[in-house]
Amino acid sequence: MSGEPILEAEGLRTSFFVKRGSRKFELKAVDDVSFHLDRGEILGLVGETGCGKTTVGRSLVGLAKAKAGTVTYGGENILSVRQSRLRDIRLKIRMVFQDPYASLNPRRSIGDSIAEAGDIHNHFKDKADRAGQIARALENVGLDAAYADRFPHELSGGQRQRVGIARSILPEPDIIIADEPVSALDVSIQAQVLNLLMDLRKSMQLTILFISHDLSVVGQISDRIAVMYLGRIVELAEAGELFSSPAHPYTEALIAAIPKPDPSRKIHASLARGEPPSRLELKPGCTYADRCPIRQERCLTDAPDLKPSAGGKLVACHFA
Amino acid sequence: MVLRVNDLSVSIANSDPPLDIVKGVSLEIGEGEILGVVGESGCGKSMTSLAIMGLLPKPALAQRGGEILLEGKDVSDLPPYRRIEQDCGGISMIFQEPMTSLNPVMRVGEQIMEALRVHDAGSGRAPEARARELLDLVHIADAAHQLSAYPHELSGGMRQRIMIAIALACNPKVLIADEPTTALDVTVQAQILSLIRELCEELSMAVLFITHDLGVVAQLADRVVVMYAGQVAETADVDDLFARPAHPYTHGLFSCLPDPENRSGYLNPIPGQAPLITDIGDGCAFAPRCRFVTAECRSGLLPAADIAAGHLAMCHHPQGSTGPNGGSR
Amino acid sequence: MQTLAAWFAPFLKRRLSLLGLIILGTVILAALFAPWITPFDPLEIDPINRLTPPNSVYLFGTDHFGRDTFSRVVYGARLALLIGTGVVAFALATGVPIGVVSALFPRLGLVLMRLVDLLMAFPALLLALGLIVILGQGVVNAILAIGVVYLTTTARITYSVALRLKAETYVEAGASMGGNIWWLATRHVIPNLVSPLLVQASFVFAFAQLGAASLDFLGLGAPPDVPSWGNMLAESRRFITRAPWLLFYPGIMIVLTAFSLNLVGDALRDKLDPRFRGELAGKG
Numbered sequence: 044m045s046g047e048p049i050l051e052a053e054g055l056r057t058s059f060f061v062k063r064g065s066r067k068f069e070l071k072a073v074d075d076v077s078f079h080l081d082r083g084e085i086l087g088l089v090g091e092t093g094c095g096k097t098t099v100g101r102s103l104v105g106l107a108k109a110k111a112g113t114v115t116y117g118g119e120n121i122l123s124v125r126q127s128r129l130r131d132i133r134l135k136i137r138m139v140f141q142d143p144y145a146s147l148n149p150r151r152s153i154g155d156s157i158a159e160a161g162d163i164h165n166h167f168k169d170k171a172d173r174a175g176q177i178a179r180a181l182e183n184v185g186l187d188a189a190y191a192d193r194f195p196h197e198l199s200g201g202q203r204q205r206v207g208i209a210r211s212i213l214p215e216p217d218i219i220i221a222d223e224p225v226s227a228l229d230v231s232i233q234a235q236v237l238n239l240l241m242d243l244r245k246s247m248q249l250t251i252l253f254i255s256h257d258l259s260v261v262g263q264i265s266d267r268i269a270v271m272y273l274g275r276i277v278e279l280a281e282a283g284e285l286f287s288s289p290a291h292p293y294t295e296a297l298i299a300a301i302p303k304p305d306p307s308r309k310i311h312a313s314l315a316r317g318e319p320p321s322r323l324e325l326k327p328g329c330t331y332a333d334r335c336p337i338r339q340e341r342c343l344t345d346a347p348d349l350k351p352s353a354g355g356k357l358v359a360c361h362f363a
Numbered sequence: 364m365v366l367r368v369n370d371l372s373v374s375i376a377n378s379d380p381p382l383d384i385v386k387g388v389s390l391e392i393g394e395g396e397i398l399g400v401v402g403e404s405g406c407g408k409s410m411t412s413l414a415i416m417g418l419l420p421k422p423a424l425a426q427r428g429g430e431i432l433l434e435g436k437d438v439s440d441l442p443p444y445r446r447i448e449q450d451c452g453g454i455s456m457i458f459q460e461p462m463t464s465l466n467p468v469m470r471v472g473e474q475i476m477e478a479l480r481v482h483d484a485g486s487g488r489a490p491e492a493r494a495r496e497l498l499d500l501v502h503i504a505d506a507a508h509q510l511s512a513y514p515h516e517l518s519g520g521m522r523q524r525i526m527i528a529i530a531l532a533c534n535p536k537v538l539i540a541d542e543p544t545t546a547l548d549v550t551v552q553a554q555i556l557s558l559i560r561e562l563c564e565e566l567s568m569a570v571l572f573i574t575h576d577l578g579v580v581a582q583l584a585d586r587v588v589v590m591y592a593g594q595v596a597e598t599a600d601v602d603d604l605f606a607r608p609a610h611p612y613t614h615g616l617f618s619c620l621p622d623p624e625n626r627s628g629y630l631n632p633i634p635g636q637a638p639l640i641t642d643i644g645d646g647c648a649f650a651p652r653c654r655f656v657t658a659e660c661r662s663g664l665l666p667a668a669d670i671a672a673g674h675l676a677m678c679h680h681p682q683g684s685t686g687p688n689g690g691s692r
Numbered sequence: 693m694q695t696l697a698a699w700f701a702p703f704l705k706r707r708l709s710l711l712g713l714i715i716l717g718t719v720i721l722a723a724l725f726a727p728w729i730t731p732f733d734p735l736e737i738d739p740i741n742r743l744t745p746p747n748s749v750y751l752f753g754t755d756h757f758g759r760d761t762f763s764r765v766v767y768g769a770r771l772a773l774l775i776g777t778g779v780v781a782f783a784l785a786t787g788v789p790i791g792v793v794s795a796l797f798p799r800l801g802l803v804l805m806r807l808v809d810l811l812m813a814f815p816a817l818l819l820a821l822g823l824i825v826i827l828g829q830g831v832v833n834a835i836l837a838i839g840v841v842y843l844t845t846t847a848r849i850t851y852s853v854a855l856r857l858k859a860e861t862y863v864e865a866g867a868s869m870g871g872n873i874w875w876l877a878t879r880h881v882i883p884n885l886v887s888p889l890l891v892q893a894s895f896v897f898a899f900a901q902l903g904a905a906s907l908d909f910l911g912l913g914a915p916p917d918v919p920s921w922g923n924m925l926a927e928s929r930r931f932i933t934r935a936p937w938l939l940f941y942p943g944i945m946i947v948l949t950a951f952s953l954n955l956v957g958d959a960l961r962d963k964l965d966p967r968f969r970g971e972l973a974g975k976g
Binding site: 091092199200201202229230231232233234235237238241256257258259260261262263264282286296297299300301302303304305306307308309310313314315318319 | 403404518519520521548549550551552553554556557575576577578579580581582601602605615616617619620621622623624628629630631632633634636637
């Protein structure tokens with residue numbers, strides 16, 4: 044499935060500043076994140092709340108401002124490129140949003156919402172061309188072309204999410220950042236939408252960054268998976284490898300915590316002790332140290348880098 | 364059986380003919396048992412639990428028929444606070460979003476003690492002592508410090524533990540948990556689930572656990588009720604349900620679960636989508652999406668097919684094939 | 693292509709709104725056709741028939757100069773509508789851009805909103821009076837003065853709604869696709885402002901009547917001979933016990949016009965919201 048790298052993120056850092064009382068804290072949402080996307084692959088980006096996965100996605104489409112690092116696409120660093128080039132790039136790297144109920148303007152027809160990118164960039168030759176492309180986009184996502192004249196409130200959650208996907212493929216992009224695209228959907232609809240994404244990946248040669256907190260879903264659809272914790276990638280591996288031999292203790296805990304639909308395999312205790320610390324005041328050393336079952340002295344002072352490990356994986360742990 | 368619900372229906376008030384969003388639901392839970400109610404959004408599981416608790420949004424919805432028997436006594440006509448305060452131990456409830464269920468401008472310790480005072484459930488002791496006892500039960504260390512915190516200062520898992528502590532204040536016989544872990548991270552969810560199981564055993568409560576997550580059901584429940592479009596589709600012991608799902612809907616649900624350990628590519632979704640309540644006609648609500656549908660499915664009453672001891676499926680064509688983790692045909 | 697019937701549907705289904713529409717329509721028609729439906733010249737003085745109670749000749753009675761109250765009320769509708777429209781137009785034309793710009797450009801917004809706050813700190817009538825003192829008396833200046841008063845609330849409402857809209861996911865989606873501020877403002881923010889602004893407009897129209905009436909009452913708005921409901925109220929003061937009809941008719945017209953505008957505004961708001969089209973339209 045993978046070709047050559049199409050996008051390369053290096054040392055990405057994005058922070059938000061939060062005021063608590065009179066003090067100002069730096070919330071390091073993304074703290075030195077590096078990864079690459081191969082053409083045609085689905086890279087899963089997984090982690091729990093606050094790990095920074097959504098911020099990584101938003102930094103790639105310009106919704107969050109990275110404070111450091113580079114993102115190389117098409118031979119240039121899109122984080123520091125000219126405004127005029129940026130507009131073209133926005134057509135090629137698109138986002139699908141999580142909430143199907145909030146991501147469509149309730150006052151605009153489905154067709155108008157789908158054609159928005161095209162309208163912004165004057166992509167359509169004329170009205171007929173526009174209508175034709177909208178119809179094709181709808182068909183590509185499994186909806187009847189007649190939906191173009193309807194409004195969001197007439198559609199179900201699953202249908203709206205399909206519309207969100209249709210919006211992201213018109214005009215055809217290179218990369219789709221899917222930010223929790225199925226998290227708000229029922230299991231049976233989830234399956235439909237996941238199948239749709241896999242279909243589109245094949246038919247349009249798309250590359251997808253699939254962001255989710257649900258490891259089972261990510262595991263099902265991704266070729267490679269990056270696990271994030273508190274702003275850092277702690278493990279990056281082929282999907283199969285990640286599940287069969289997780290290297291980082293957090294990955295192990297995450298996999299172990301997934302409730303399996305099998306009553307004979309009960310999870311007894313969480314392998315991760317306690318809960319994640321406050322993101323505002325991170326201690327030095329490994330961010331996972333205070334919850335890690337195998338932590339040692341060194342972990343409290345020395346933050347591990349993401350380094351190659353056995354089986355072609357990348358792991359950020361002193362003892363993986 | 365501590366809690367028995369017979370033929371419960373919830374309908375839109377003043378609708379004629381009655382528009383039921385929950386239709387003819389029956390279930391029962393024994394002491395120390397966890398009953399999982401599983402289904403997708405709109406299946407009526409939350410409404411059923413609200414009806415049991417007496418919290419249906421009036422005047423829009425109302426219970427229409429059926430009985431809710433707590434230790435044999437029908438509580439359908441009692442307001443919620445009376446259902447909590449039953450002498451034999453009442454019904455208590457925890458919800459999905461602890462952030463909205465807790466008062467943001469009140470310290471959590473105060474909220475626990477408010478529950479104790481309002482229901483006069485100090486059982487003789489000072490509320491502070493009882494509050495600390497409750498925090499102990501839900502494994503919150505450092506009680507003094509946590510009691511003085513505001514909800515937004517605590518993590519999601521902590522807030523949910525506080526919610527559970529408040530629910531336990533009146534020594535309930537039945538605990539209804541409506542998707543309590545859905546909003547939590549998976550590592551924290553594991554902790555809360557094991558806490559609920561522990562409390563169920565320790566306090567001999569009957570727990571009604573509502574979720575859309577089949578994995579959670581497998582972890583926690585002793586018995587399971589699967590709901591679809593406002594009705595019960597299937598009831599079974601958890602092992603039996605996962606080994607031999609009979610109802611085509613249950614079957615369909617299992618087949619579309621992502622399984623990272625068997626990464627076979629495409630999933631097998633159930634085609635179509637759940638019907639609006641106004642579109643449910645006669646016969647089986649699942650008929651339009653069912654692979655095994657025949658003419659008799661589309662009208663008339665559904666039989667309660669007996670699959671095995673304690674295993675019922677409301678279907679003309681219960682399937683006897685394998686579940687997600689094997690089992691014989 | 694919506695038929696006329698479809699356009700009127702929200703009004704027909706909600707009886708109150710229909711009532712509002714009828715009243716408003718009557719007022720508008722009265723204003724338009726004033727010369728043809730009034731039996732007397734509103735300025736004509738007839739001292740012999742002063743202070744006549746309402747009868748078959750003088751439908752609403754006469755005032756202390758013998759002028760026909762009915763004719764004056766009808767002509768007063770013209771001024772009422774003129775002032776209402778003028779104030780709403782001014783408040784929207786100034787308040788909405790201030791609110792939208794403040795929301796979309798936060799740093800500029802901080803300054804602009806403080807200026808609006810400054811204006812709002814003045815009691816409405818005082819502010820209007822102060823402006824009249826600067827601008828001078830007259831209908832146009834009355835419109836400007838009252839307009840300034842209501843530009844503040846319009847700006848505030850626009851600002852808070854636009855702020856909320858800015859954070860909506862569909863606006864972010866537009867931004868992620870390369871939409872610039874202008875695109876986001878015109879395609880997403882402003883269309884979704886229509887609903888709250890319509891309600892605001894009907895309020896302002898109604899309050900403008902009252903504001904104008906107050907200014908006229910104080911002799912600072914329309915010149916005293918021009919028939920306006922406010923002027924008429926002012927003049928009726930001396931004759932309340934002897935000729936209550938001089939108070940009643942202009943007063944009731946102010947109330948009815950304001951009321952009908954609110955009703956119509958509600959229906960218009962629903963009509964413009966796609967969620968309320970179709971079967972859901974008209975429930976209430």
